[in-house]
Amino acid sequence: xxxxxxxxxxxxxxxxxxxxxxxxxxxxxxxxxxxxxxxxxxxxxxxxxxxxxxxxxxxxxxxxxxxxxxxxxxxxxxxxxxxxxxxxxxxxxxxxxxxxxxxxxxxxxxxxxxxxxxxxxxxxxxxxxxxxxxxxxxxxxxxxxxxxxxxxxxxxxxxxxxxxxxxxxxxxxxxxxxxxxxxxxxxxxxxxxxxxxxxxxxxxxxxxxxxxxxxxxxxxxxxxxxxxxxxxxxxxxxxxxxxxxxxxxxxxxxxxxxxxxxxxxxxxxxxxxxxxxxxxxxxxxxxxxxxxxxxxxxxxxxxxxxxxxxxxxxxxxxxxxxxxxxxxxxxxxxxxxxxxxxxxxxxxxxxxxxxxxxxxxxxxxxxxxxxxxxxxxxxxxxxxxxxxxxxxxxxxxxxxxxxxxxxxxxxxxxxxxxxxxxxxxxxxxxxxxxxxxxxxxxxxxxxxxxxxxxxxxxxxxxxxxxxxxxxxxxxxxxxxxxxxxxxxxxxxxxxxxxxxxxxxxxxxxxxxxxxxxxxxxxxxxxxxxxxxxxxxxxxxxxxxxxxxxxxxxxxxxxxxxxxxxxxxxxxxxxxxxxxxxxxxxxxxxxxxxxxxxxxxxxxxxxxxxxxxxxxxxxxxxxxxxxxxxxxxxxxxxxxxxxxxxxxxxxxxxxxxxxxxxxxxxxxxxxxxxxxxxxxxxxxxxxxxxxxxxxxxxxxxxxxxxxxxxxxxxxxxxxxxxxxxxxxxxxxxxxxxxxxxxxxxxxxxxxxxxxxxxxxxxxxx
Amino acid sequence: xxxxxxxxxxxxxxxxxxxxxxxxxxxxxxxxxxxxxxxxxxxxxxxxxxxxxxxxxxxxxxxxxxxxxxxxxxxxxxxxxxxxxxxxxxxxxxxxxxxxxxxxxxxxxxxxxxxxxxxxxxxxxxxxxxxxxxxxxxxxxxxxxxxxxxxxxxxxxx
Numbered sequence: 001x002x003x004x005x006x007x008x009x010x011x012x013x014x015x016x017x018x019x020x021x022x023x024x025x026x027x028x029x030x031x032x033x034x035x036x037x038x039x040x041x042x043x044x045x046x047x048x049x050x051x052x053x054x055x056x057x058x059x060x061x062x063x064x065x066x067x068x069x070x071x072x073x074x075x076x077x078x079x080x081x082x083x084x085x086x087x088x089x090x091x092x093x094x095x096x097x098x099x100x101x102x103x104x105x106x107x108x109x110x111x112x113x114x115x116x117x118x119x120x121x122x123x124x125x126x127x128x129x130x131x132x133x134x135x136x137x138x139x140x141x142x143x144x145x146x147x148x149x150x151x152x153x154x155x156x157x158x159x160x161x162x163x164x165x166x167x168x169x170x171x172x173x174x175x176x177x178x179x180x181x182x183x184x185x186x187x188x189x190x191x192x193x194x195x196x197x198x199x200x201x202x203x204x205x206x207x208x209x210x211x212x213x214x215x216x217x218x219x220x221x222x223x224x225x226x227x228x229x230x231x232x233x234x235x236x237x238x239x240x241x242x243x244x245x246x247x248x249x250x251x252x253x254x255x256x257x258x259x260x261x262x263x264x265x266x267x268x269x270x271x272x273x274x275x276x277x278x279x280x281x282x283x284x285x286x287x288x289x290x291x292x293x294x295x296x297x298x299x300x301x302x303x304x305x306x307x308x309x310x311x312x313x314x315x316x317x318x319x320x321x322x323x324x325x326x327x328x329x330x331x332x333x334x335x336x337x338x339x340x341x342x343x344x345x346x347x348x349x350x351x352x353x354x355x356x357x358x359x360x361x362x363x364x365x366x367x368x369x370x371x372x373x374x375x376x377x378x379x380x381x382x383x384x385x386x387x388x389x390x391x392x393x394x395x396x397x398x399x400x401x402x403x404x405x406x407x408x409x410x411x412x413x414x415x416x417x418x419x420x421x422x423x424x425x426x427x428x429x430x431x432x433x434x435x436x437x438x439x440x441x442x443x444x445x446x447x448x449x450x451x452x453x454x455x456x457x458x459x460x461x462x463x464x465x466x467x468x469x470x471x472x473x474x475x476x477x478x479x480x481x482x483x484x485x486x487x488x489x490x491x492x493x494x495x496x497x498x499x500x501x502x503x504x505x506x507x508x509x510x511x512x513x514x515x516x517x518x519x520x521x522x523x524x525x526x527x528x529x530x531x532x533x534x535x536x537x538x539x540x541x542x543x544x545x546x547x548x549x550x551x552x553x554x555x556x557x558x559x560x561x562x563x564x565x566x567x568x569x570x571x572x573x574x575x576x577x578x579x580x581x582x583x584x585x586x587x588x589x590x591x592x593x594x595x596x597x598x599x600x601x602x603x604x605x606x607x608x609x610x611x612x613x614x615x616x617x618x619x620x621x622x623x624x625x626x627x628x629x630x631x632x633x634x635x636x637x638x639x640x641x642x643x644x645x646x647x648x649x650x651x652x653x654x655x656x657x658x659x660x661x662x663x664x665x666x667x668x669x670x671x672x673x674x675x676x677x678x679x680x681x682x683x684x685x686x687x688x689x690x691x692x693x694x695x696x697x698x699x700x701x702x703x704x705x706x707x708x709x710x711x712x713x714x715x716x717x718x719x720x721x722x723x724x725x726x727x728x729x730x731x732x733x734x735x736x737x738x739x740x741x742x743x744x745x746x747x748x749x750x751x752x753x754x755x756x757x758x759x760x761x762x763x764x
Numbered sequence: 765x766x767x768x769x770x771x772x773x774x775x776x777x778x779x780x781x782x783x784x785x786x787x788x789x790x791x792x793x794x795x796x797x798x799x800x801x802x803x804x805x806x807x808x809x810x811x812x813x814x815x816x817x818x819x820x821x822x823x824x825x826x827x828x829x830x831x832x833x834x835x836x837x838x839x840x841x842x843x844x845x846x847x848x849x850x851x852x853x854x855x856x857x858x859x860x861x862x863x864x865x866x867x868x869x870x871x872x873x874x875x876x877x878x879x880x881x882x883x884x885x886x887x888x889x890x891x892x893x894x895x896x897x898x899x900x901x902x903x904x905x906x907x908x909x910x911x912x913x914x915x916x917x918x919x920x921x922x
Binding site for chain 1: 788804806807811867905906907
């Protein structure tokens with residue numbers, strides 16, 4: 001359990017209120033090295049596990065010779081499919097009941113390179129690493145299908161629930177005065193949090209403690225419980241700080257099962273930290289995608305039809321869908337629309353979620369295509385977006401709850417100086433640098449799951465907030481302290497926030513950019529309940545200093561209680577607590593609807609995504625919106641691209657802490673710059689290996705790649721979207737960055753790159 | 765092999781004795797043997813900078829340094845940059861003020877590099893700061909704020 005207290009110097013008291021620019025309250029721990037990340041715990045007697053991975057991508061394991069590894073000093077066990085404890089398959093994250101077959105985290109049948117096949121457990125990390133290299137595996141290899149670029153992979157199969165159609169798109173396209181059609185591709189991309197994945201598993205009898213970086217304490221705890229057939233309450237997962245996740249730390253993994261099995265079998269705490277190269281194959285990043293987009297339009301650029309066909313890679317044994325029509329279907333007003341999607345099985349680990357799964361590549365397609373149409377009909381790329389502005393959700397046919405995209409276009413264009421753009425391609429130049437301006441929009445839906453929180457007012461007047469929700473850098477600790485401080489009326493410094501522990505009240509996944517909204521909502525409700533109880537106590541208790549006032553209510557400000565009838569005399573909360581003899585006031589509240597408040601639905605709400613509401617559930621269509629304006633400079637001889645300037649205007653509704661929200665937006669934008677110019681999982685087509693499985697070869701942005709970034713908030717509170725008016729923040733800002741850069745590169749060079757990343761060989 | 769050797773390391777001004785195998789890296793010695801987990805393991809192959817510490821005042825990747833190599837040399841980690849309870853180092857304060865981190869995992873390495881970047885005289889312009897801070901990856905994307913923090917801290921330190 002981690003307690004973060006809030007002794008932070010800040011500008012003025014209003015910083016502590018919701019909407020204030022309070023510095024992050026977990027900051028002091030992080031800048032001094034005191035923050036205890038999950039895998040930095042060291043239970044007595046801990047031993048180390050190292051995973052042995054498959055070196056082939058397709059075939060089967062014929063034999064595993066463990067003798068040399070077992071004979072190595074310090075080795076306690078070599079775990080293989082033959083000796084591993086049998087565990088059950090668990091309910092998946094959607095809530096689908098599991099098949100009644102064992103779950104085998106170590107494989108005999110190989111469907112991708114890097115699949116776990118054995119694990120060595122030894123007294124020290126060095127011994128386990130050395131011994132793992134001595135495990136000899138004999139394979140029977142079959143020819144892999146390494147990617148969906150291999151013709152043998154075929155067209156895959158359709159995912160019918162991705163089909164979105166209205167009007168008659170094909171017919172309207174056929175008679176449209178202007179038609180363009182192109183294919184857009186994105187490669188495999190990886191999450192690459194700087195904290196690698198892993199865990200410490202520790203059994204005490206039938207109690208399992210897991211120190212594991214997790215975006216979803218309750219969902220993952222459920223899986224461990226079901227794997228080992230123990231009650232949910234027997235699993236304690238601790239994840240006080242998470243060193244980045246970006247979607248990759250939300251679900252249980254094979255190596256997690258391996259560590260827990262090894263710990264069970266050895267009756268010792270086992271630490272298993274996967275290596276950096278293993279972070280490219282132990283779980284999946286964003287799958288490779290391809291989209292064909294045909295636009296039909298009038299000669300003035302008004303859209304008549306969109307026909308969208310797409311596909312993403314999946315693994316041989318499972319279904320991963322990157323929803324590629326998600327932005328295509330809502331960004332522009334269009335009378336005829338058709339979007340269909342296939343998935344194509346190849347020999348890869350099952351792809352996972354990476355920042356804005358679906359919206360990100362979807363926006364790359366449509367936001368490049370609309371730019372191409374603008375040039376085709378000869379109008380400004382910003383004007384074509386306004387011309388086709390969707391006044392309501394064209395797919396759901398519902399009004400937007402809020403859509404400040406028009407305001408974003410205006411604010412961004414003004415701050416960027418879009419009016420200075422010369423319309424023709426290759427028309428702006430400084431010396432050897434071709435200069436290009438590009439624009440693209442982005443969006444991310446508001447996902448909603450009910451939340452839960454405990455708020456306590458303690459006898460010394462301080463306030464405690466508790467939740468199993470997590471903070472991986474989004475600022476959860478900070479905004480929940482601000483929420484409670486404002487709701488109760490205490491200085492933010494007196495609020496302590498506890499997170500990242502399954503022993504605390506439940507929380508759904510920190511994914512889909514939903515956590516801030518649902519947790520501030522739950523804390524707000526719980527804090528008001530605690531405040532009401534405190535006021536009731538102060539009015540009614542016979543020992544209360546307010547008893548004689550016969551007041552109907554009291555106010556609380558700055559930790560001081562006072563009566564509207566006698567504003568002059570205020571009493572500290574701690575004094576009221578002392579005089580009335582209370583050691584705490586406690587309010588546990590959730591925001592579940594009445595229909596889901598029974599025990600089973602409560603559990604289901606927090607351990608699966610089955611109760612998450614879609615953005616169009618209800619009367620409105622709810623999304624965050626953004627636009628990016630980019631200036632690129634392309635070296636005329638070498639084709640190197642630098643992003644030299646960027647302005648983004650974003651509508652995330654109300655910001656609970658603009659300082660932290662701006663950081664998250666900029667982080668998304670920077671990841672988008674990496675996606676546009678650098679990031680690409682390179683697959684060896686001969687053997688299915690991810691060749692650049694390290695940080696020297698899989699390039700992510702460095703400091704020198706990033707210019708100053710200007711972000712502008714254009715949002716207004718949206719109380720349809722959430723209790724306190726916020727919309728999605730974390731995943732929004734990456735959406736639209738890559739197409740804005742691609743469009744700027746086209747403007748600079750006249751070369752249209754439709755397959756990411758935009759590397760120099762594509763420009764010379 | 766369990767051919768452990770006893771070494772004496774000067775970490776944050778304190779001599780500490782520990783028994784390790786010769787192949788143990790400085791990073792693992794700090795994290796697994798000395799309970800100094802502020803120094804982070806991000807890649808264990810010298811590519812991310814999360815493990816940056818100072819050896820004799822210079823920035824060094826502790827994952828590419830064996831513990832036995834630093835006997836007799838002064839090692840400073842993030843825990844030793846400012847005394848507990850005392851005032852923060854100007855770089856630490858600037859990181860907090862400018863929100864130069866999110867998840868915080870690369871942060872100790874960033875801060876140790878930033879202190880060196882300034883001491884080396886490489887904080888003269890934003891462009892120079894960006895270049896000399898590029899050995900430390902930040903996946904949360906705090907780079908613009910790191911540049912602001914280093915620029916501000918450089919003023920305080922000069």
